[in-house]
Amino acid sequence: MGTGKRGRPTQPTVKRHIRGGLGCEYRIAWMLRINRLYGDDQSLSVGKKFARAFRGGSWDREVDGSQITHWEKLDQIPGYEVIRRYEELLGLPRNSLIAVADVVYHDKRGTPGSPHLKRPPDPYGIRRAGLGDVVDRALSTDAMNGDDWDALTANLDATRTVLPASDPGWPAVVERLAQELLLAEHIHWAQRNEAMVRFVGDPSSTSMVIAVCDALSADSRNQVSSELLGLLEITPHPDAMAHLIRQVSTPVNEVARRGAWWAAAEKTGRGHLRTPDLIALAKHARRLLAGYEGHPDCRSAAANVLYQLHAVTPALFKSLRLNESDASVRNVLTGGRIVAVTDASVTVNRIAEVVLGQMSSGHLSTDPILAELLGDALFDPQVTARLGALSLIRVTPYRKPTANVLAMELGGKDARSNPDLFASMVRALAFLGTPTHRQHLEKIALATDGFAPRFRATVIHSLAHCGESDSADEVWTALIVRHLMNQSNPMEKHIADGLIYALGIQRRFGSLRRLVANPAMPGPVRAAASWWLNLPEHVLRSTSR
Incomplete structure (x- = not known):
């Protein structure tokens, strides 16, 4: 860390955290190309035919086949209007590609503030309808949707002509957005995350966002505070780090501890921290x-x-006394991945090859960007890197084949013998999977043998993010009976936390009410369940929009 001499400490050397081997523009161009090549309308996989069909909808100009190549090979960077037209022409949900492009830009560039993907002057017709209407909804109990938050934050200077920066209503707007962010999924989450990143990067609202995140995550019953703490990783404001250090040293619960460490590791790589913060954080990490x-x-x-x-030295390894169960720690310390670098490469290449073999049209024999994304999605220790990579795969036709391969891999010897590899694949499968894949995870969660508690803990937590299945009611009942009464060790407590989290994210409010009403349930279980039941109704209604 320093020189080992007395006096003022030297600035520690930090490895700047660069996402993957390719920049955000390459990944976005890849997203467009894969959707065109493997889309439902295979006639559009031919560049010239796609170009002839391009004029229309939100695009009023002719393009030729070479222009499509320029965008997809990044001779020219595809902007907002181009990505919007890909959505329209390929029959994709509105904002499905736009929202992911926003996530990728801010994650890889690491700078909060106005959107990197520049919007046209009025993409939603808000100015005709009145920006004041959107602001009024944000301040009320009316439902908001992702487009509303995008419009409200894409140009905060314009929004503040309606609601001045000094208006006391702004903290309520930011708090509502933060609450919706905690509960939203996929596109709905991505749009709200982008809106919050714009707020935190705006000098007029940075301190306000940090204060809101601080207040909401200070509630020890909060089951999703890691999301709020994760927001703080993108701003270099010293108050953000001060809050993270508090949650690292004296967390209000295990969810907050996890979120604080995720954000602290991210901020380390982004170069946000001063020397005293780096030294203090390293001490906390060793401890x-x-x-x-x-x-x-x-x-x-x-x-x-x-x-x-x-800061990784032979003396550090000796002092930590790592054992076989600490394989992921050893791997991160030596190679920056949660599994050994060579094992990660073999696994990723195997999965990518099988995925390409499952595609109905053999347009590509290899796809190095898919392999790179799989590497980040499965093995990067940072949750933001994993989420960004998974989001890209999820909005392409690779989604279902990748989920199929992951489900197959989970049944193999390699995954079952390696808890870190198993956990990585389960998280990815939950994010990418369909109800059919969910049934595969449910079987593991309910298994009475063959899976260690750590394996089941990962699966139960991941059920929060996988679509419902026909067997969901009986699955939840069985898991509640099995896990919520027994919290005799840290792993059982972790399983219980994950189950309450999954019940909340899946909106199983009937089950949560029964837990609160049952005096035989442990106090922490009832307190966590009550937190979900006290969430504002208008926030819950908004998060699926």
Whole structure:
């Protein structure tokens, strides 16, 4: 960390965290190309035919086949209008590609504020309808949708002509957006995340966002505070780091601890931290790795902090006394991945090859960007990198074939013998999967043998993000009976937390009410369930829009 001499500490050397081998524009261009090549209308996979059909909808100009090539091979960067026309022409849900492009830009560039993907002057016709109407809805109990938040935050200067920066209503707007962000999924989450990133990057609202995140995550019953703490990783404001250090050293619950470590590791790589913060964070990381036996993601994030600080030495390994169960920590400390780098490469190439073999049209024999995304999605220790990569795969025709291969891999010996590989594949399958894939995860969650508690904990938590299945009611009942009464060790507590989280995200409010009303349930279970039941109704109605 320093020179080892007395006096003022030197600035630690930080490995700048660069996402993958290719920049955000390459990944966005790849997203467009894969959707065109493997889309439902195979006639559009031919560049010239796609170009002839391009004029129409929101695009009023002719283009030729070479222009499509320029966009998809990044001779020219595709802008907002181009991506919007791809959505229209390929029959994709509105904003499905736009929202993911926003996530990719802000994640890889690491700078909050106005959107990198520049909007036209009035993409939603808001000025005709009145921006004041959107602001009024945000301040009321009326439902909001992702387009509303996009319009409200795409040009905050314009919005503040309706609601001045000094207006006392702004904290309520930011708090509502933060609450919706906690509960939204996929496109709905991406649009709200982008809106919050714009707020946190605007000088007039940075401190306000940090204060809202601080207040909401200070509630020990909050089951999704990691999302709020994760927002703080993108701003270099010192108050953000001060809040994270508090949650690292004295977290209000295990969810907050995990979110704080994720964000702290991210901020380390982004170069946000001053020397005193880096030194303090490294001390916390060494202390956690030497004595904390809780959530594996906390340990991986702490290891990632030390890896990025070049603080990994033989003496560190000796002092930590890592055993076989700490394989992911050792891998992050030595290679920056949660599995050994060579194993990650073999696994990723195998999955990518099988996915390409399952595509109905053999347009590509290899796809190095798919392999790169799979590497980030499965093995990057940072949740933001995993989420960005998975979001890209999810909005392409690769989604279902990738989920099929992951489900197959989970039944293999490699995954079942490696808890870190297993956890990575389960998280990815839950994000990409269909109700059919959910049934595969349910069988693992309900298995009475063959899977260690750590394996089941990962699966139960991941059920939150996988679509419902016909067997869902009986699955939830069985899991509640089995896991919520027994919290005799940290892993059982972790399983219980994951189950309450999954019940909340899946809106199983009947089950949550029964837990609160049952005096035999442990106090922490009832408190966590009550937190979900006290969420504002208008926030819940908005998050699926």
